[in-house]
Amino acid sequence: MKPAIAIAVLSVCAVAQAEVERPKEAEMQKVEVKGSAAKYDARRDDTASKTVVSAEEIQKYGDTSVNDVLKRLPGITVGGAAGRPGGEIRMRGLGAGYTQILINGERAPAGFSIDSLAPDVIERIEVLRAASAEFSTQSIAGTINIVLKKALKSAQREVKFSQAKGSKSSSPSMSLQMSDKGVGTSYSLGANAWRFMSNRMTPTWETGADGDGVPKLSRASTWQDQGRGQGFNLSPRINWTLENGDTVTSQSFVNWNSFASNSHGRTTTAFGAGPDYDRTDNTYSNHNGFGRTDLNWVHKLGQGAKLDLKAAYSMARSSADSLQFAGSNGLPATLLRTVHGESQEQGWSTQGKYSLPYTFSTPAEGEPDATEHALSMGWDAGITDRDDSRVQRDADLPGSAPMNSDEGFSAKVTRLALYGQDEWNITPRWSIYTGVRWEGLETRADGGAIDAVQNRSSVFSPIMQTLFKLPNKKDQLRLAVTRTYKAPSTATLIPRKFSSINNSPTEPDRRGNPDLKPELALGLDASFEHYWGDGGLLSASASVRRIQNYTHQGLLYEDQRWISTSINDGRAETRGIELEAKFPVSALMDDAPKLDLRASVSRNWSRVDSVPGPDNRLDQQVPLSATLGVDYKTADGQVSTGSSFSFRNGGLARLSGTQGGYTSVRRDLDVYALWKLDQQNSLRVAVSNLLAQDYTTESLYSDANGSLNRRTVADGETQLRVTVEARF
Structure with missing residues (x-):
């Protein structure tokens, strides 16, 4: 690992050094004029802490998935194996709903995969480590708000063609960006389309022992999967400026994708009982x-006040079909199962905000300075209707035990939130943000195969953040006290059952729990920030969250079947520290090349009271993560290059007194280079997952009668991506 990182970093530094030593025939003086807008830094100046990632940073490596962008950000990790879809986005190492993901300030519908969102349609990413009243407080770990493109440029056209290739996958893609301005009107359109193909082999090993530790089971399985998919994003936007200065904006987002796969599983038993089915074809x-x-x-x-109103409509549809063919011991197949599922979700929402800046009267001579306030209040309401059906049919084959089911439900989720907030500049160096938000949520569901469900909850969330800038104008302190929560999703509330083929404690059936309550958290965040030069930053932060009604996956044994379901189980606590540094080399030395360095490290701890230790962490929390990056740009701006290394620790985590899980360390090393061929055309080359590290996960079960261990390895893959960019 270390030699590869050193090679990537040294290659960037070598290019930079060569540029410094290259003789210059002529040097053109450049005058740069910066207005007040350019001096504004949301992270430095906003009382409510927020980190903003620009479009330039988002597109630097030519990624085709937003997950690959997020894994390089300080304090954010992405679960799963590198280069494979579906990784869970985590802040403070916590996933499973603790991290809130928003698109334009609103939650995405159930089932929407965030990694299908193309980075080219994103204007910026906002990372909020402490809650604010304006957004939902379903953000115990924090909030990531993905803002789709809004900035409009006159007569802009940009086309990109990209081809990514690895040893086991291939993915071509293209994107189009258009925008223009007229008198009182402007528009933009972003479009992206992609395909991917993969052919992967995933091995699994199962071992077991009796209560005395004597081995009683050893199995080895292979799972070969050939998959292909395609999809596209569309994001049109139109702005109108009215004669009275009002603005009306229409923004839409459309996403479609499909996937198909053929997979084959084969299991060999060295000793012990074999599985129900040792061969499956899907x-x-x-x-x-x-x-x-x-x-x-x-x-x-009047007086700078503003009324901001929004109405939205959304619709999501999905369908899935599977055919499972399984047998055992070389005999004819005894399982032929077809499953067809459909879901449709539509939602209506409305938001409104009234904001008013005001200043107390100018004080008399000798009295303290006047204080400024930015007051706002508003609402956020919505109704979501969902219809879901799942039909399972097993053929009545000799020796089989068919498990047929018709499971469907209709659900209605109603939400209402009211909030108020005030940002108060007490002095030029001291400001306070206070807010309060009330959120109510009601879920109703009914269906022929389930009992009627009615779940109602509400949370009152007071919030306070403060920013104090020290007299030296370089250092500042932040403090935040928040109340946040995590509401159970509709899927976890519906008490329908999903059956596994080879049922066991490590491969159980799944079932919802209609009696779940929201998890409530009281949080404290504190940080110190030091700024210097043009873009230099050093920061240190610490946080703690105390959680009530902690939810985890319980394991039951009913009717000769193992069943996993979510349950509320006591209290938990999570703590963390984060260190970050980024600066240009010019901040340390004169006549330095245009070299930017950045690094971060996050350490997290947690404890679940109802789970015996050690390793009784929250939701398999990532205990340690780190990033290291270097970027270089030539003096003429024609060549840019850089590399990024991200590290995520794993280890053992106990989920209950009998269940546990293990994840291996994940290391990602990415490099890129961008050549501006002329003013309109560019060539971007990137290599992702340069280390090609395998990723191991384990599912563990142990009680007085013995233990069972299931270990799976996802092999690593390096991918080369070439992108041609043209503007006209």
């Missing part, structure tokens, strides 16, 4: 579509 396909459109009206009132 075909699977799904289609997913999601669209949302909103209309936003901003009306200016």
